[in-house]
Amino acid sequence: MADEIVMDVSSDADIVTARQKGRELAGRVGFSVTDLTLIATAISELARNIVLYAKHGAIAVSLAEHGYRRGIVIVARDEGPGIPNVSQALQDGYSTSGGLGLGLRGTRRLMDEFDIVSEVGKGTTVTVKKWLR
Amino acid sequence: MAVPILKQGNYLIASIQAALTDADLFELRNALVTQVGRFRSRGVVVDVTALDVMDSFAVRTLRDIAQMTRLRGAETVIVGIQPEVAFAMVQLGLTLEEVATALDLEEGLAYLVERSKRTGPEIGSHGG
Numbered sequence: 001m002a003d004e005i006v007m008d009v010s011s012d013a014d015i016v017t018a019r020q021k022g023r024e025l026a027g028r029v030g031f032s033v034t035d036l037t038l039i040a041t042a043i044s045e046l047a048r049n050i051v052l053y054a055k056h057g058a059i060a061v062s063l064a065e066h067g068y069r070r071g072i073v074i075v076a077r078d079e080g081p082g083i084p085n086v087s088q089a090l091q092d093g094y095s096t097s098g099g100l101g102l103g104l105r106g107t108r109r110l111m112d113e114f115d116i117v118s119e120v121g122k123g124t125t126v127t128v129k130k131w132l133r
Numbered sequence: 134m135a136v137p138i139l140k141q142g143n144y145l146i147a148s149i150q151a152a153l154t155d156a157d158l159f160e161l162r163n164a165l166v167t168q169v170g171r172f173r174s175r176g177v178v179v180d181v182t183a184l185d186v187m188d189s190f191a192v193r194t195l196r197d198i199a200q201m202t203r204l205r206g207a208e209t210v211i212v213g214i215q216p217e218v219a220f221a222m223v224q225l226g227l228t229l230e231e232v233a234t235a236l237d238l239e240e241g242l243a244y245l246v247e248r249s250k251r252t253g254p255e256i257g258s259h260g261g
Binding site: 016020036038041048103109 | 185186187188190220225
């Protein structure tokens with residue numbers, strides 16, 4: 001198995017596949033079952049955001065190293081409508097999809113590092129990381 | 134993948150066997166809401182032991198199932214939430230407020246039996 005997997009995401013079946021494959025790769029880093037569950041849940045939320053807002057996109061999961069630290073990086077990228085106000089999208093209770101509004105905000109809580117770049121009309125890229133404790 | 138729904142007396146038991154897509158979850162919701170009427174069920178147990186991930190969509194659908202079946206006169210209990218899944222749900226900010234939960238199938242059925250004794254058999258029997 002390669003150190004990086006890239007998965008197309010355009011249907012609800014892809015959401016399940018993405019979180020299962022991502023979990024498999026993260027398992028090789030040596031994460032606990034609890035952390036693997038957090039990682040798989042984060043991938044699920046990111047993949048659902050893609051399907052919901054952009055219709056299609058991709059999720060890349062790769063092994064990360066920073067000095068002695070090892071972990072996992074997940075990049076969710078789409079060329080969808082973009083988010084006009086990123087800070088508002090990360091606020092409590094904010095949702096445009098009629099969902100629980102937990103997608104981005106919740107994902108940030110599940111992971112150690114969270115970064116988002118979004119441009120209206122161009123798309124959104126969310127990068128999250130989790131480090132081995 | 135369809136979730137098998139078993140009828141046991143006044144109760145329905147939906148036993149999730151593998152990871153579910155959003156479409157599968159919708160199908161389960163619709164099947165339970167329909168079958169509660171067909172079988173005049175008083176309670177529903179949804180066993181999620183096999184789920185290693187419950188994201189915001191799954192939790193919202195389970196909450197919807199509980200609320201919809203309640204409107205049809207049946208109480209729903211969610212059983213078998215794994216410890217890691219419970220941890221992830223809390224981290225994510227997801228709750229199952231006003232939805233009954235129990236450790237496993239046995240506890241879930243015991244809860245429904247106890248509840249029907251409390252509320253009495255005549256209440257809710259007009260529905261269906």
